[in-house]
Amino acid sequence: xxxxxxxDPETDPRATYAVDPALARRLVRRVVxxxxxxxxxxxxxxxxxxxxxxxxxxxxxxxxxxxxxxAAQRGWAGRPLADRARPFLVLHDLVLDHQxxxxxxxxxxxxxxxxxxxEEVADIAIVSRHYARRASQYLxxxxxQGAFPVLSSTHELRHPKGVVGIIAPWNYPLTLAVTxxxxxxxxxxxxxxxxxxxxALTALRALELLTEAGVPEGLVQVVLxxxxxxxxxxxxxxxxxxxxxxxATGRTVAAQAGRRLVGASLELGGKNALYVAADADLxxxxxxxxxxxxxxxxxxxxxxxxxxxxxxxxxxFLARFLPRVEAMRLGTSLDYSVDCGSLVSKRQLDVxxxxxxxxxxxxxxxLAGGRARPDVGPLFYEPTVLDGVTTDMTCYAEETFGPVxxxxxxxxxxxxxxxxxEGDYGLSASIWxxxxxxxxxxxxxxxxxxxxxxxxxxxxWASVGAPMGGMRSxxxxxxxGAEGITRFxxxxxxxxxxxxxxxxxxxxxxxxxxxxxxxGLKIMKRAGVR
Ligand code: NAD
Numbered sequence: 284x285x286x287x288x289x290x291d292p293e294t295d296p297r298a299t300y301a302v303d304p305a306l307a308r309r310l311v312r313r314v315v316x317x318x319x320x321x322x323x324x325x326x327x328x329x330x331x332x333x334x335x336x337x338x339x340x341x342x343x344x345x346x347x348x349x350x351x352x353x354a355a356q357r358g359w360a361g362r363p364l365a366d367r368a369r370p371f372l373v374l375h376d377l378v379l380d381h382q383x384x385x386x387x388x389x390x391x392x393x394x395x396x397x398x399x400x401x402e403e404v405a406d407i408a409i410v411s412r413h414y415a416r417r418a419s420q421y422l423x424x425x426x427x428q429g430a431f432p433v434l435s436s437t438h439e440l441r442h443p444k445g446v447v448g449i450i451a452p453w454n455y456p457l458t459l460a461v462t463x464x465x466x467x468x469x470x471x472x473x474x475x476x477x478x479x480x481x482x483a484l485t486a487l488r489a490l491e492l493l494t495e496a497g498v499p500e501g502l503v504q505v506v507l508x509x510x511x512x513x514x515x516x517x518x519x520x521x522x523x524x525x526x527x528x529x530x531a532t533g534r535t536v537a538a539q540a541g542r543r544l545v546g547a548s549l550e551l552g553g554k555n556a557l558y559v560a561a562d563a564d565l566x567x568x569x570x571x572x573x574x575x576x577x578x579x580x581x582x583x584x585x586x587x588x589x590x591x592x593x594x595x596x597x598x599x600f601l602a603r604f605l606p607r608v609e610a611m612r613l614g615t616s617l618d619y620s621v622d623c624g625s626l627v628s629k630r631q632l633d634v635x636x637x638x639x640x641x642x643x644x645x646x647x648x649x650l651a652g653g654r655a656r657p658d659v660g661p662l663f664y665e666p667t668v669l670d671g672v673t674t675d676m677t678c679y680a681e682e683t684f685g686p687v688x689x690x691x692x693x694x695x696x697x698x699x700x701x702x703x704x705e706g707d708y709g710l711s712a713s714i715w716x717x718x719x720x721x722x723x724x725x726x727x728x729x730x731x732x733x734x735x736x737x738x739x740x741x742x743x744w745a746s747v748g749a750p751m752g753g754m755r756s757x758x759x760x761x762x763x764g765a766e767g768i769t770r771f772x773x774x775x776x777x778x779x780x781x782x783x784x785x786x787x788x789x790x791x792x793x794x795x796x797x798x799x800x801x802x803g804l805k806i807m808k809r810a811g812v813r
Contacts, residue, residue: 300327300329300330300332300334300391300615301327301332301334301391302334302335302388302391302484306484306488307335307484310483310484310487310488310491311335311336311337311338311483311484311487313487313490313491313505314337314338314340314483314487314505314506314507315340315344315345315347315348315351315504315505315506316338316339316340316341316344316506316507317341317343317344320338320339320340320341320344321338321339322336322337322338322339323336323337323339323480323507323508324336324337325337325392325480325481325483327391327392327394328392328393328394328624328625328626328627328628328660328661328662329390329391329394329615329624329625329660330615330660330661331660331661331662334391334392334484335483335484337480337483337484337507338507339480339507339508339509339513340506340507340508340513341508341512341513342512342513342516344506344513345475345506345513345516345517345520346516346520348475348504348505348506349446349448349475349504349517349520349521351501351504352446352473352474352475352501352502352503352504353445353446353473354501355473355499355500355501355502356443356445356446356471356472356473356502358499359468359471359472359473359499359502360443360471360472364418364419364422364423364469364471365419367418367468367469367471368414368415368416368418368419368469369415369497370493370496370497370498371411371412371414371415371465371468371469371496372411372412372415372416373495373496373497374407374411374461374465374492374493374496374498375407375408375411375412375415377492377495377496378404378407378408378411378489378492379404379408381492382401382404384488385400385403385404385457385485385488385489386400386401386404386617387617388457388484388485388488389403389456389457389482389485390617390624391484391617392453392456392481392482392483392484392485393453393454393456393481393482393485393579393624393627394580394615394624394625394626394627394660394662395579395580395582395624395625396579396580396614396621396622396623396624397616397617397618397619397621398619398622399578399579399583399624400457402455402458402578402741403455403456403457403458404457405745406455406458406462406744406745407457407458407461407462407465407489409745409747410458410461410462410465410466410747410763411462411465413747413748413763414465414466414469414767414768415469417748418466418469418470418768421765421768421769422441422470422768422769422772424438424439424440424441425438425439426438427439427776428812428813429778430778430780431780431783431803432807432812433781434780434781434782434783435778435779435780435781436778436779436781437776437777437778437779438776438777438778439774439775439776440774440775440777441470441769441772441773441774441775442471442772442773442775443470443471443472443771443772443773444470444472444522444523444546444771444772444773445472445473445521445522445523446472446473446474446475446520446521446522446523447464447467447472447473447474447475447521447522447523447524447525447771448474448475448476448477448517448518448520448521448523448524448525449463449464449467449474449475449476449477449525449526450477450510450514450517450518450524450525450526450527450528450536451476451477451478451479451486451527451528452479452527452528452529453478453479453481453482453627454579454582454583454584454627454684455579455583456478456479456481456482456485456486457485457486457489459478459527460476460478460482460485460486460489460490461489461493462762463525463527463762463767464476464493464503466762466767466768466771467523467525467771468498468502468503469768470768470769470771470772471772472522472523472771473501473502473503473504474502474503474504475503475504475505475506475517475520475521476490476503476504476505476506477505477506477507477508477510477513477514477517478505478507480507480508481627481628483505483507486505487505490503490505510528510532514536515539518536518539518540518543518547519539519543521545522545523545523546523547523770523771524536524540524545524546524547524548525547525548525770525771526547526548526549526550527549527550527551527584528550528551529551529552529682530551530552530682530707530708530756530757533549533551533758533759536549537549537759546770547759547760548752548758548759548760548761548762548770549753549758549759549760550584550752550753550758550760550762551584551710551753551756551757551758552584552682552684552708552710552756552757553584553585553588553682553708553709553710553711553731553753553757554588554589554680554681554682554706554708555585555586555587555588555589555708555710555711555712555713555731555740556587556589556590556591556699556702556703556712556713556729556731557572557575557576557587557589557590557591557688557712557713557714557715557739558591558592558593558693558696558699558703558712558713558714558715558725559572559590559591559592559593559596559597559600559715560593560696560699560714560715560716560718560721560722560725561593561595561596562716562717562718562721563593563596563600563715563716563717564715564717564737565596565599565600565603566603567715567737568600568603568604568715569600569603569604569607570607571713571715571737571738571739572587572590572604572688572713572715572739573604573607573608573611573622573666574739574740574741575587575713575739575740576588576590576666576668576686576688577608577611577622577623577666577686578739578740579624580623580624580625580626580664580666580685580686581635581666581683581684581685581686581687581688582626582627582631582684582685583740584710584711585710585711585733585740585744586740587688587711587713587739587740588678588682588683588687588688588689589688589689589691589702589703590688590689590690590691591691591692591693591699591702591703592690592691592692592693593692593693593694593695593699594692594693594694597690597692601650601690604668605650605651605668608651608652608666608668609651609652611623611666613656613659613663613665614659615659615660623666623686625659625660625661625662625663626662626663626664626685627662628662629662631662631684631685632655632662632664634683634684634685635664635683635684635685635686635687636655636664637677638677638678638681638683638685638687639653639667639669639678639687641676641677641678642669642672642676642677642678642689645673645675645676646671646673647669647670647671647672647673647676647689648669648670648671649667649668649669650668650669650670650690651665651666651667651668652664652665652666652667652668652686652687653665653667653669664685664686665686666686667686667687667688668688668689668690669687669688669689669690670689670690672689672690672691680705680706680707682708696721696725699725700725700728700729703729703730703731704728704729704730707755707756708753708755708756708757709730709731709732709753709754709755709756709757710731710732710733710752710753710754710757710758711731711732711733711734711735711740711743712726712729712731712733712734712735713734713735713736713738713739713740714726714729714734714735714736714737715736715737716736716737719736719737722736722737723736730754730755731753731754731757732750732751732752732753732754732757732758732761733751733752746763747763747764747767748763748764749763749764750762750763750764750765750766750767751763751764751767
């Protein structure tokens, strides 16, 4: 397998967008694929030029990967939890120390602006620190209330599932390859990861860092290939599925996992609302809304595609928001000088273009942006703000997953809540108000798994002690917090019964015993037993 970089550093300025061939060669060796594997070429979104040639795993390779992971898992699960947690404090430092090269890879494969790549670096550090230090609390054996006080002694144990299959999309390729794996590994599992092929090198470099941090070789395996083939084979072979991607694919994965009766958590799409209340700090809201709508060029599951503006402040807000949008710097630099990067693929560009053209054709007004920018790069699209979007337009309810937001005016908090709750999704929301209690109250009425008050999306995302995920069609299960790690375990109840058991004692017949138990239950309730 010879990964290739096409641009010639001597003659072609696009060479700055190439991956070091030695690095690519080293990384692809970690993919589980046979010696005669077919290959696939990935292309740099910034330039459209070829980036790397990657091996494609087969369903048989998936079985090889799962078997190897299973073999490594036995020894790993037998280690004390403190030993399993230790590598992740090392990973915390490694990721921060190697951020330059990681960000280069993320940008090359995914096309995002560097600042949005840094969110991924920070996320890995935060999640690694959190679970390395908190897992023992989340997973320790717990004494639980037994059936009879004193007589029944009950303990809850947490056992690893075994081999966890992680299927990840391309949009946050670094963090989505690593953070769920952190929790799964500390819980005592092995992991087989199927990243999106477009962003495989990022995932593979992250895997190298995991190994350098002290995670045993073999415990994390990587397979690559088409989702319908390799992803499906993985779902068929693992003990638990951790899927992040579109709602449509999530339904397929859930059905397949359901047929096998293995658990699955599903982090899916959204059509997230941002509400600017009448008392919002409008400058702060405008700055936050730019990030909320256009981070990673809108290719962020928790970014805002609907902006609900209280009518009393809508014009004043837009007067602050639109100039900020128009001033955004689009570009391909591998530094922090750019505000908005590229879309990842022709498919994404086509969807974004179709949504905007459909809205325009049906009467929406373009307040900012509204066109592709091939002069910057083949897949760039301007940050776009639409007004007058109606229910018949595709972008009203469908996830665009691009730099496009629609503006709606509302006359009250109640109307904002009702509009935010329209549609099937329920992933994230952002509320801007000077009255934080009011923000919390509004947030509790919005059917979304995470709500940020006076922040775009990052505050709730980075607050990893609490669960994060989607309600309704945006997902099943949660990452982060206790749920984010216990999902990778089987709960077990071990109860020791002493003295009197559940059968009738002392020669009592069944009716007399039922009578005695009835008295006992009443006494337990009166005594406050929980
Ligand atoms: P996608 O569903 O097309 O693909 C996601 C992953 O699933 C890829 O690795 C793909 O190869 C694999 N896959 C595809 N078909 C499969 C199948 N039948 N069986 C198993 N695996 C299969 O999603 P995408 O377009 O790559 O990603 C964008 C979507 O992901 C958006 O909808 C976005 O909102 C969502 N997303 C959600 C979160 C979250 O945390 N909720 C985070 C990031 C992205």
